[in-house]
Amino acid sequence: MTAPGGRVVVRAPAKINLALRVGALDDEGYHDVVSVYQAVSVFEEVSASLPRDGVTGVTVSVRGTGAVSTPLDASNLAVRAAHLLAERAGVPADVALSIRKSAPVAGGMAGGSADAAAALLACDLLWGTGAGRDELHAMAAELGADVPFALMGGTALGVGRGDQLTPVLARGEFHWVLALADEGLSTPGVYREHDRLVAASGLRPPDLEPEVPAGLAQALRSGDPAALGAALVNDLQDAACSLRPPLRRILDLGHDHGVLGALVSGSGPTVALLVPDRSAALELAVALTASGLASDVRRVTGPVHGARQVDPVAPS
Ligand code: ATP
Numbered sequence: 260m261t262a263p264g265g266r267v268v269v270r271a272p273a274k275i276n277l278a279l280r281v282g283a284l285d286d287e288g289y290h291d292v293v294s295v296y297q298a299v300s301v302f303e304e305v306s307a308s309l310p311r312d313g314v315t316g317v318t319v320s321v322r323g324t325g326a327v328s329t330p331l332d333a334s335n336l337a338v339r340a341a342h343l344l345a346e347r348a349g350v351p352a353d354v355a356l357s358i359r360k361s362a363p364v365a366g367g368m369a370g371g372s373a374d375a376a377a378a379l380l381a382c383d384l385l386w387g388t389g390a391g392r393d394e395l396h397a398m399a400a401e402l403g404a405d406v407p408f409a410l411m412g413g414t415a416l417g418v419g420r421g422d423q424l425t426p427v428l429a430r431g432e433f434h435w436v437l438a439l440a441d442e443g444l445s446t447p448g449v450y451r452e453h454d455r456l457v458a459a460s461g462l463r464p465p466d467l468e469p470e471v472p473a474g475l476a477q478a479l480r481s482g483d484p485a486a487l488g489a490a491l492v493n494d495l496q497d498a499a500c501s502l503r504p505p506l507r508r509i510l511d512l513g514h515d516h517g518v519l520g521a522l523v524s525g526s527g528p529t530v531a532l533l534v535p536d537r538s539a540a541l542e543l544a545v546a547l548t549a550s551g552l553a554s555d556v557r558r559v560t561g562p563v564h565g566a567r568q569v570d571p572v573a574p575s
Pocket of ligand 1: 443
């Protein structure tokens with residue numbers, strides 16, 4: 260589906276973590292984590308075009324949510340993805356990337372990782388490199404722990420640094436309300452705060468193997484939102500709330516409104532609140548907006564598909 264003029268458009272989903280258990284630090288200073296990801300209907304869109312005559316290299320433009328705080332240099336994850344694919348495929352890295360962001364930057368929803376996944380697939384299609392899913396997955400894992408999941412989508416269990424993925428069967432559709440913050444939280448900073456809190460409490464032995472709650476897989480398999488709500492867990496939540504105390508008030512507001520479950524997504528500061536259906540989502544979204552506690556409130560569903568080419572002319 261390469262458009263006339265050589266343009267490919269790919270959408271990749273952002274994620275929330277239904278469970279994030281944090282274990283010990285490994286030799287390279289990474290935490291051993293076990294995570295259950297769910298892709299939700301917040302899509303990053305990356306368009307890849309052949310550069311105009313005489314232009315070479317990778318260029319990038321960004322618009323949408325948090326565009327001003329997204330890097331436009333070689334550190335942009337979509338740019339890194341294009342360079343990595345070109346190097347591995349032995350083709351010139353000539354592409355104009357245009358990113359339309361919907362996920363918050365540094366929001367705990369892996370929006371940058373979704374940009375990387377979308378750019379990998381878009382450049383693969385644009386350049387006709389013919390990399391298989393396995394090769395793309397391996398490159399995705401090199402780019403970052405959350406990138407393979409954005410390629411895959413759905414609901415998945417991630418172990419190691421979160422990048423060794425196994426799909427998890429999830430029946431039906433879950434309804435979430437997301438409370439977004441203007442200012443992101445640094446993932447390494449949240450892990451440091453977690454380590455500080457754990458050391459101060461003296462509660463957890465540092466070599467504990469992280470485990471997913473027993474009821475989570477069963478709740479997903481049966482499509483039972485109440486059981487899923489009860490099984491949600493995030494070991495980074497206290498650290499995120501310690502760094503950003505107003506997050507607790509969002510969680511409290513959710514519980515006051517009888518949500519099925521609520522948690523900080525990943526390293527935050529996005530808060531995900533699980534509700535039974537569309538009308539409950541609307542009601543909660545109105546209350547959250549009125550509270551002024553969130554800079555933006557979204558109603559989304561999950562799981563959704565992974566990175567996928569879309570028609571360039573389709574309305575977004
Ligand atoms: P995670 O949950 O995986 O930590 P996140 O949602 O907290 O992700 P992202 O928005 O994915 O955070 O990106 C985190 C950092 O990566 C940003 O602070 C930004 O400087 C850098 N970055 C690089 N490329 C991008 C991109 N295309 N979009 C957003 N951020 C990017």
